[in-house]
Structures are given as structure tokens and as C-alpha cells.
Amino acid sequence: MLVSQQKIQFSEFSRLYDLIIPKDNLLRRINELIDFGFIYDELLDKYCLDNGRLAESPVRMFKYLLLKTIFTISDVDVVERSRYDMSFKYFLEMSPEDDVINASSLTKFRKLRLKDMDLLNLLIGKTVSLALERGIIKSRSIIVDATHSLSRSNPYSPLEVLRQRSKLLRKAVYLMDDDFKNQMPEKNDSNDILKEIEYCKELQKRIESDSTLSEIPAVKEKLNLLKETVEDTQEHYTISKDMDARIGHKTADSSFFGYKTHLAMSEERIITAAIVTSGEKGDGPELPGLLKLSQDNGMEVETIIGDSAYSGKENLSLKDSNGEKIKIVARLNPSITQGFRKDEDKFDYNKDAGMFVCPAGHLAVRKARQGKKEDGTNQVDTYYFDVEKCKICPLRENCYKPGAKTKSYSVSIKSDLHKEQMDFQETNYYKEQAGHRYKIEAKNSELKNVHGYGRADSYGIENMKMQGAIAIFVVNLKRIFKF
Numbered sequence: 160m161l162v163s164q165q166k167i168q169f170s171e172f173s174r175l176y177d178l179i180i181p182k183d184n185l186l187r188r189i190n191e192l193i194d195f196g197f198i199y200d201e202l203l204d205k206y207c208l209d210n211g212r213l214a215e216s217p218v219r220m221f222k223y224l225l226l227k228t229i230f231t232i233s234d235v236d237v238v239e240r241s242r243y244d245m246s247f248k249y250f251l252e253m254s255p256e257d258d259v260i261n262a263s264s265l266t267k268f269r270k271l272r273l274k275d276m277d278l279l280n281l282l283i284g285k286t287v288s289l290a291l292e293r294g295i296i297k298s299r300s301i302i303v304d305a306t307h308s309l310s311r312s313n314p315y316s317p318l319e320v321l322r323q324r325s326k327l328l329r330k331a332v333y334l335m336d337d338d339f340k341n342q343m344p345e346k347n348d349s350n351d352i353l354k355e356i357e358y359c360k361e362l363q364k365r366i367e368s369d370s371t372l373s374e375i376p377a378v379k380e381k382l383n384l385l386k387e388t389v390e391d392t393q394e395h396y397t398i399s400k401d402m403d404a405r406i407g408h409k410t411a412d413s414s415f416f417g418y419k420t421h422l423a424m425s426e427e428r429i430i431t432a433a434i435v436t437s438g439e440k441g442d443g444p445e446l447p448g449l450l451k452l453s454q455d456n457g458m459e460v461e462t463i464i465g466d467s468a469y470s471g472k473e474n475l476s477l478k479d480s481n482g483e484k485i486k487i488v489a490r491l492n493p494s495i496t497q498g499f500r501k502d503e504d505k506f507d508y509n510k511d512a513g514m515f516v517c518p519a520g521h522l523a524v525r526k527a528r529q530g531k532k533e534d535g536t537n538q539v540d541t542y543y544f545d546v547e548k549c550k551i552c553p554l555r556e557n558c559y560k561p562g563a564k565t566k567s568y569s570v571s572i573k574s575d576l577h578k579e580q581m582d583f584q585e586t587n588y589y590k591e592q593a594g595h596r597y598k599i600e601a602k603n604s605e606l607k608n609v610h611g612y613g614r615a616d617s618y619g620i621e622n623m624k625m626q627g628a629i630a631i632f633v634v635n636l637k638r639i640f641k642f
Contacts, residue, residue: 172255179245185229186250188640192289195221201281205272215260219251220268223260226250228629231611234262235383269617269625279433279628280452286635287456290429295642298426300462301453302595303469305442306603308623310404310417311615317392321355324388325362328381332366335375339366352392359389403620407438417615418623423449424599428638430631431458435624442468447477454480464488464596475576488592491580506542506568515542515568519554523568541569606630 180187195218202217226247227237241247242259253259290296332339342365347358366382367373373382401417408414419440423432432452434445446469453460463469463477463485470489477485506515514523523542530538544566549559559566583589607613610630615623 175255176245176249180249184246185637185640186226186246189225189636190250190252192636192639193285197281197285201276202272205276215264216252217268217272219253220260220265220272222251223265224269224629225633227265228610228626228633231609232380233383233387234265235387236380238262238265239379239383269622273625274621279435279624279631280456282628282632283430283433283452283635284456286632286639287429287431287458290425290427290635290639291457293639293642295639296425296427296429296431296458299459300426300464300592300595301423301431301449301458301460302426302599303421303423303442303446303449303463303465304596304599304603305419305421305445305468306606306612307407307409307415307438308418308420308607308612309415309614310401311618312401312404312416318350318352318355320388321352321359321385321392324381324385325359328362328366328378328385331378331381332372335378336372339369339372356389356392359385363389401615401618403437403618403623404615405437405439407440418620420612420623420627421445421449422599422602423453424602425458426595426598427642428598428602429635430602431456433627433631435620435627437620442466443471443474446474450477450485460485462486462488462592464592466596467491470580472574472576475580486583486588486592487580488589488596490584491577515570517544517554517568518558519548519552521545521548521552529569538574539569539571541567543567602634605634610634 198218198221206214223237238259241251248255344358344361347354363386372378404417406414406416407419415438417438419436419438421434422430424430432449434448450460460479467490470491475487479485506517512522516522521544524545526540526542528538528540546566549555549566610633612630616626
């Protein structure tokens, strides 16, 4: 049951917050900036108003998740820290003497209350509207890119994750008490996951037996992290693969197993839209969606800045809300501007004959145009050579395949859109705007390295969206505070 109106907490100790928490404290500034009542309104229909046990405030539960992302700590540690950290209590709108929730309530909140909720667009829209109201966003450009997040089940197996976490715990213990090595259980050298789980449980037991050591924050955090991993492994180790994650490619030689988050960001470094997909999805096809979401959130977009993945024909045709063509600051693929000719393929064009000449000096005998103008791809001119000459040509090796009935050479025809884009790439405006693209790389780095977005916290694309929503909400708030 959820009370219809949140109660204001009164306590004789509340004045402590004014004495202890500085005015420039991040959590104080977030509380002063945002009225989190919109979370209460959005989640109201997920609760019963007149039946059941009194539920914890949805605003407070959401704030717990924010704290978990801001400080990159486990459910257990964020709850434990809220027991004694006055800045946490202030942020959670608790009285200093109030008790804390059970950490398992956060799992229930994520699974039951935030399920089927478009949290990603809700939180991004809220921060973008704040930035617009405060006059922070003045540009009419968005910078687009995609960043990858590894699935929780990859690249490490559950066995490797357990070994990694137990190693971190041992290191934390040895820093505090090097003599404790003699009390450690014997390591599991086999690849049996069940034996590794038993080893981790015994490790926990022995460290917890020393009440002084186990209460040291540096050790306690690693201990709780290992406990969480053991519990999760016991539940998932038989089905450890993430069913929604897919293999994607960062380069021709490197791949990852996980998800992609496609981002749009203003020049002022406020993320204006995000779309989470599985790892194999391309970047370019998501641009229309990012543009629409940015416009729905209040952005006026005249220019889009990105890499060559966004210079597809469909994207070059995008228009703004007034029907004007949007400028796409993204380089055309070299195969369009320069073609894919290799140095040894010295087929030269004879402008007088209107035909290509092969390296042996033979002129093409005919040409044919293939493809349709309006089917989204470039047309191709194919030039055909006399195959009888090819059969006896001294340069036929690596050029003519024995037994082939034809020999042809194809050239892609640049569309009017591509010709316009090639001219646009030479303008000063294009070169000036392209200089802003680095900003989104820095934002990707912040999401991954500061807020743990490099790896999924849970299984499934819906959980990835939830993780992305809170991480992006946090980085947008931090950016707003810089103005």
C-alpha cells in the first residue's frame, strides 16, 4: 500500500544537516535542483493505495538507485552507507535517527515497480528540460555516437568472475593485515564452479570471523561484492548467457558480446536522447530515432555531427521540424568518394570513348547501368570486356578467372545527395562543426569509467535500459551543475 501523499519528516535532529553538509555537496545540490515528485506520479499506478503493507516511498527507492550509480557501489553497501552517512540520509529525505531499508527491497523495486516503464526517455527528458529552462542549451546541433557495454556474462565466465572478486577481497585484507594469509582457506585450482563457490563461502566465513577486520570499509565493500556475486552465480551459472546480448564489432579484428547505447548530445554536453540495442546493430539506422527523441525533448536541431557511419543516403535526406534539410557533418564512406580501386587495378577511363580501358589496353565493348534511382542505393555502371581477348591476355592472372563467360568492371555512380555532401565537406562550416565531435567520446568515457557503464549490471536489454537511464541522468545533472 502506498500513501496518497508523502509525509514531510520532522525531527529535532534535522538541523544537523545544515551544520554537517556543505552547500556545494553534490547530493544537496541535486535535491535543491530537482523536485522528484515526477517519479512518484509516474509510479503511482504500480502501487495499491488502500490495501497491503505500507510501502517505502518510491522517490526514496529511486534515490537509492541514484546513489548506487553515483558512487558505483553494491545494493548492500548503498544501504549500509545510508545508515551512517549524513549526506545520504539528507538526500534520501530521512531523519537522522531513521532506520534504513533491507537491501533486497532494491531488487524488488527494480523488478516490480520499474518494469515496463520508459525510464530512459523520462529521465533524459527531465534533464534536457531543466537545461533548456536554465538557458544552458543554446546550440542547434547534436553530436551522435554509439558506445558499447559488455554483457554481464561476458567476457568472463562465472568461474572467472568469482576468482576475480575473491582476489580483490584478499588484496584488501592483506593491505590491512598481512599476517591473515595464514588463516586463508586453500584456493580451488580446478575448473569446477561448485568448488569455487564453496571456496568463496569459506573465504567469507573466515574473514567475517574477525569482526574488526571485516568491518573496515575497504574490506567490507569487497566482501559484500563477493557475497552478491556468489548469490548471483548460484542462481544463474547454469544459464549464464545473456539471451538479449549479441556479438558486435568495434573494429575489423575485435568484437564484444553485449549491448550498444546510441547517444545524441548537445554541444553543451547534455545528452538529449539515447537508444539501447543489442550489440550487432548498426549505428546509422538509429539516427532518425535519436533525432526525433531529441526534438521531442525540446531540442531544435539544424546540424547533426557524427562519424562516417551516419552518412548513409537515408540520413542525408533527414529534415527538421520545419521541413528544412538538416546538415549532416559526417564524412562519406571512402568507397563513395574514392571508390575501392586497388593500385594494381589500373582500369583507366577514356573520356573520348566513354569507356574504361583495362591494364592491358583493351577498351570495354559495352556498358550497362544497374539499379534504380530511388531504391536507397547508388546505381552502378558496369563495363564489359571482350572475354576472348581476356583468355589470351598476358595479364590475365588475377584478372580473368579461367572459364568465365564475361569480364566486367563496375563503377558506382554518385547520387546528387552524395555530390552535395562532398561539396559540403569542403566548407568552413563543416570543418568547424566537425571539431565538436570529440566531446561525445569524452562523455562515453565518463559513463564507462566513472559510472560503471562499461558492463551490464544485470541480464537482459530492459535492465540495460534501466542502467543507462540512471547513469545518463547522473551525468546530465553533473553537467548542469557546471553552468
